[in-house]
Amino acid sequence: SSLDEGAKPGSDFLAALCRDWEAALAPAIDSDTRVAIARIGVVLGPGGGALQKMLPPFRLGIGGPLGNGRQVVSWIHLDDLVALLRWLLETEDQSGVFNATAPNPVTMKEWATCLGQVLHRPAFLPVPGFMLRLALGEVAEVLLTGQRVLPRRATENGFAFSFPGMRAALEDVLAAPAGR
Numbered sequence: 001s002s003l004d005e006g007a008k009p010g011s012d013f014l015a016a017l018c019r020d021w022e023a024a025l026a027p028a029i030d031s032d033t034r035v036a037i038a039r040i041g042v043v044l045g046p047g048g049g050a051l052q053k054m055l056p057p058f059r060l061g062i063g064g065p066l067g068n069g070r071q072v073v074s075w076i077h078l079d080d081l082v083a084l085l086r087w088l089l090e091t092e093d094q095s096g097v098f099n100a101t102a103p104n105p106v107t108m109k110e111w112a113t114c115l116g117q118v119l120h121r122p123a124f125l126p127v128p129g130f131m132l133r134l135a136l137g138e139v140a141e142v143l144l145t146g147q148r149v150l151p152r153r154a155t156e157n158g159f160a161f162s163f164p165g166m167r168a169a170l171e172d173v174l175a176a177p178a179g180r
Contacts, residue, residue, distance in 0.1 A: 004152035005039075005097045014142060022097070034095045036088040038081075041101035041149060044169050045078030046176040051115075057125075058115055064125035066132060069109030071146030074101040077163035077172065084151075087159050099151045103164050108146065111166065118170045 009015045022037055029035050044051055057063040076084075084100050106114070116123025132140035151159070163169040 002148045002150050004150050005099055036095050037097045038085060038100040041074040041076050043078055043081055044075055044173050046173055058119050058121050061121045062125050063123050065108040065112040066127050067129040067144040069107060069126060071108050072105050072148040073108055073111050073146055074105040074149035076100055076102050077169040080161050080163050084154060084159055094157060098153050099149050101149045101151050102161060103151055103155060105148050106166050114166050115170055118174060
């Protein structure tokens with residue numbers, strides 16, 4: 001199922017972190033200060049992040065999805081994230097929680113397939129969940145579970161994404177110099 005800004009919070013580490021972070025804003029909200037909160041998905045940008053860690057095996061032709069590949073990845077292109085944050089700063093009638101994710105989340109298998117196509121490499125070798133757990137411990141659970149998070153409030157209030165689809169986002173990020 002899909003989650004928008006009105007969904008109940010989860011119970012994992014990231015959900016607890018998000019609840020604590022947003023609770024810290026209570027004094028500002030109570031003082032009638034306009035507060036806009038961005039819940040940021042996996043950011044696709046040149047020179048770092050999750051994508052950069054996935055690239056080496058894909059470039060060698062041994063890439064593939066993490067775990068079973070069915071987990072959903074809610075992502076956003078860096079340019080769209082910056083534009084959304086700027087829009088929130090400049091649009092004075094907007095406040096509250098906004099999901100900073102592209103409107104078209106994908107499964108890990110779709111992500112891997114698309115990345116393989118953009119790199120002109122195969123993408124069929126999955127990384128088993130137990131290997132990720134051994135290598136990364138608790139952090140692996142973030143990669144092996146997913147949520148279909150949609151930016152309902154941003155889109156309903158007029159924000160337009162430049163990169164709503166994964167393929168165009170990956171092509172742009174991989175064509176960009178790392179220092180952009």
